[in-house]
Structures are given as C-alpha cells and as structure tokens.
Amino acid sequence: MRISCGARRNVRTAPTYTLWYKDFAYTGGIPANATRPSYITPPLSTLRYFPLSEGPNNCYNVNRVPKGHYTVRIFFGLVNQPNFDSEPLFDISIEGTQVYSLKSGWTGQDSQAFLEVLVFITDRSVAICFHSTGHGDPAILSIEILQVDDGAYYFGPEWGDQVILRTVTRLTCGTGKPKFDEDYSGDHWGGDRFWHPIRTFIQSADQVRSTEATIKKASIAPNFYPEALYQSAIVSTDSQLDITYSMDVDPNRNYSVWLHFAEIDASVSVVGHRVFDILINGDVTFPGVDIVKMSGDRYTALVLNTTMAVKGRTLTITLRPKEGSHAIINAIEVFEVITAQFTTFPEEVRALQTLKSALGLPLRLGWNGDPCVPQQHPWSGADCQFDKNTSKWFIDGLALDNQGLKGFLPGDISKLSHLRSINLSGNSIHGAIPPLLGTITSLQELDLSDNLFDGSIPESLGQLTALHILNLNSNSLSGRVPAALGGRLLHRASFNFTDNKGLCGIPGLRACGPHLSAGAKIGIALGACVVFLLLILCLVCWWKRRQNILRAQQIAARGAPYAKARTHLSHDIQMARHHNHGHARTAAENGPSLLS
Secondary structure (H helix, E strand, O other), X not given: OEEEOOOOOOEEEOOOOEEEEOOOOEXXXXXXXXXXXXXXXXXXXXXXXXXXXXXXXXXXXXXXXXXXXXXXXXXXXXXXXXXXXXXXXXXXXXXXXXXXXXXXXXXXXXXXXXXXXXXXXXXXXXXXXXEEEEEOOOEEEEEEEEEEOOOOOOOOOOOOOOEEXXXXXXXXXOOOOOEEHHHXXXXXXXXXXXXXXXXXXXXXXXXXXXXXXXXXXXXXXXXXXXXXXXXXEEEOOOOOOOEEEEEEOOOOEEEEEEEEEOOOOOOOOOOOOOOEEEEEOOEEEEEEXXXXXXHOOOOEOEEEEEEXXXXXXXXXXXXXXXXXXXXXXXXXXXXXXXXXXXXXXXXXXXXXXXXXXXXXXXXXXXXXXXXXXXXXXXXXXXXXXXXXXXXXXXXXXXXXXXXXXXXXXXXXXXXXXXXOEEEOOOOOOEEEOOHHHHHOXXXXXXXXXXXXXXXXXXXXXXXXXXXXXXXXXXXXXXXXXXXXXXXXXXOOOEXXXXXXXXXXXXXXXXXXXXXXXXXXXXXXXXXXXXXXXXXXXXXXXXXXXXXXXXXXXXXXXXXXXXXXXXXXXXHHHHHHHHHHXXXXXXXXXXXXXXXX
C-alpha cells in the first residue's frame, strides 16, 4: 500500500507506473502543494502538513493490514507556499514507539529525506504518528506499507515482534546511480529498498569492479537481495590496503550491521587468494574472511551480520587485508535496533476516543495515537501508569479542567477502570452524571464542579469507598443527596454540593420532603393516573348529556307552532266536555219536578 498524502485521487508515477492511493486514514492536517527535497523522493505533487493549532500529535491510522512483517517508509516534503519553514523538524513514532527525530540539514541529504523501518504488525492496524517539536509543521509527502518475508533480517535471539529495525544507511558500492529494488528488478518481498550509491570511501585509490555475470545465491528468502547488488564492488589498492567506511550514529544504541560480498574480480579465482579481517570500531568482528571459501564459489553472494552496542557517535567499518591481499565489498546495511514500547490497554484507548468525541475536546490537545507512548509525547490531560503484570499502560488520572468543554460525559468513562482522579471542573458539560461512574472502584477524587450537570446524583457514587474528594458544586443538580455519601461527611471526606438549587438532604442544603419508597411513589403515580382517567370519563359523560339536552331543545324549537295548535284544541275539547257535563247535571237536578 502506497499513500500519496494530500492527493484527492489515485496517482501513478514514472518510470515504474507505481500506484499511489489518494489520501486517507489521517486524523487531521491540511493538504497543500509540495516541493520535493530530494531527487530520490517520489514525483508526487501534494503533501499533508499538520499545524500546531491542530494539536501536537497527528497520525495516519491504517486499518485492515494483515498480520505480518512490513517495511514502513515515510517520505518528507516541503510546503510549496511562501513564508513556510523550509525545513521542519519533528519526531515520528510507529505503533507508539518513537523511531526517529529529524535533524537540522535533512533536506540536503538524500538518505534523510525519508524514514524506513521494519516492523511487525500484529493487530491488523498500524499507527504512524508525527509529533511537533516547535520547529515548523510536520509535512508528509507519502507513506508506504510494504509486506516483507516474516523472517526478513533475522539478527539473533532479540529479533521478534517487540523489535523495530530503523534503516540508518544502505550503500551499494562501485556504482554511481541510486537504485530501488524496482530498478534492480528485485523481488517484491524485499520491500523495494533504496540503495544509496557510493563509488569511493574517499580514500587514496579505491578501485571499482563490476560484472554482468550471473550471481548465485542472490534474490533468495528471507531477504531477497537483488542480484544487481553483487555485480559491482569497491576494491582496495596497493597504496591503501584497508577499506574504511565511517558514519555518524546516535550514541548508546544497538546497531545491526549487514555486509555483502561476491567475488567478482577476475584475478581472484581460488580459495586463499583474498583473505581479510573485518573490524567494527576497532574490534575484529569477522577474522579471516575468504569470500570464495565461505560462499562456496566465485560469483556467489555472501552476507555477514553482527549486532553490537555503540557507545560513541561514530560507527566505523574497516576491511583489513591479511598477507598483502586486497579487500573487496559490494554493499553495506546498518540498522538501529529499537525495542518496541509497551502500549496502553486498547479498551482504555477506545474509551478515551469516545470521551474525546462526547466532550468535544479541542484539537489543540492532540488526542491522537497512543495516550501514554511514546513517553516523549503523552496526551495532555491524561496521566499514565505502567502495569508490570500485564506489560501495559493504563490511565490513572484525567485533568481536563477549564478547557472549554461543552459536550456530555459518556458512560464509557467507566471503561477507564484504573482511574484514581477525574477533574472536569470549570467547563460547560451538560446532561446527567452517568451512574456507571460508580463502578470505578479505584476512584479517589472526582471534581465535576462549575459545569451544567443536571438530574440527580446517582446512588452508585455511594459505592465508591475510596472516594475522599467529591466536588459537585455549582451545577444544576436536584433531588436528595444519596445517603451513602451524606453519611461519610464525618469521615474525613471533603464533599461539596453547594450552589445546586435542587439538592437537599444534608446539612448546608435545604430539607427534603417526606421520603417515599419506590413502591409508594409507584402507588401514588398509579392513583394519580386513575383519578385522571375518572376525571376524563366524567367530563365525557357531562359533555354527552349536555349535547343531548341541546339537541332536545333544538327539536322543541323547530316543533313550536304545531304544539300550540294542539294545546288550543285540547282546551276547546275540555271546555265542551265541561259544558255538556253541566247541562246533564242540571237536567238531573230538575228531573223530578218535571215529572211531577
């Protein structure tokens, strides 16, 4: 995988038509046009730079990388804009281990225009981070992640997934052209290495040898050195029998040295014709080297390796002929052996990333990469401790007071199970205090004062038996202070609940009303619901009755004339009946007299 930093589309570059993917997996930064500092730098036109305003730590987090052994190579660039620092200096870490610090003058040295390391990837992801040092903004032109043989560059018992090899130099002797393995037509499992050319070690009369003959035992596992590497060489002369190469290194480090030979001089044909000692910093490391004897034949590759501690600032390799014969060398590789740093518990890193998002942490805090390593660049506001039993770092303190935070406190903070102190005071954090805080049993100090927390204080905080400082003052909390907290105020605990208008239940706060059990509260709630339903039912019945009355009145109003007519007729009939009844009664009364 090759990434062209800052590019918005995939790019292919001459002369090998190499594919570079468009920029992705970065945590921040700004794309810009690029200036290439070296002719060996890939011909790419963009880069990504990371201003300090976006934080001191920025990374490329590349996921879905199969488990294995990889060459990781990073090319540095220069921002093609006026008023930019022409030579930024910064630190680089791989998987939490600081592997390199750019030194002043790197733009004038081809071998320092890029960083290359060999690293084992075990968790299917690789974090490549850039750390500002105050000397310009880190600017990255490209990143390459190239898989190599799992056994590549085995140097001894210390070799393994806890070791990183940083390339210090690679020299191909006797040629004047810089070459990558692609230019050599090398096997891709070699990692497409860059070989810096050197025709002389600046001695009186170094001679160059070259051949087009086939070289046996080249391009084989696990290092897959290209055949062309052994087809040129530097040979000493009668006037200067020793061949000496010196280079500057960082002191008090371990270095692995790989020396390459093939007998390509036509004047040397049998065993014993060329024998020499190899000295490193004055000590004989390989005595009596006979290339034909040790490789088995002429035109056959031979590789010698040794690893040593270097206390000074110089590493000197000397080939000293024995019995007057000349020395020869085809190539040199030097690696710094770096012990990989132990990283932070992954679940705690994920919890901090969730916290970063939920709290809206400003970019200037630079929460990218691993919070605890490299130890030269820890996260601001996160305190780390090392667990010797698990060989992992953990977070034991958060100090993010007065940082202008405006988010909420997520329950995932409980996954920081080793926390002893939390200080989030003086921000604008809103929402409820997560009850899961009560599961961090190691918590001794909790300061959430001067925020916008609301709701009640979780009962679970009473389970924090180690808690001796609790500041919840100046929030919008309400309800009764948990009894388990209020009962510990006399046990040397410093608890502050003031300036929360809704809190009650302890001295210094207002008195709470009668305390109801959960069952009583549920009963009251159900009773209130029943009363409410009955009220609704009564209102519905009254409304229907009212509607019926109104409907009857409307009907009565429409039938009024007919009702009046019927009333008069009934009156007339009753009057007639009354009149006839009167006549009948008179006749009855007068009847006897008529008969008489």
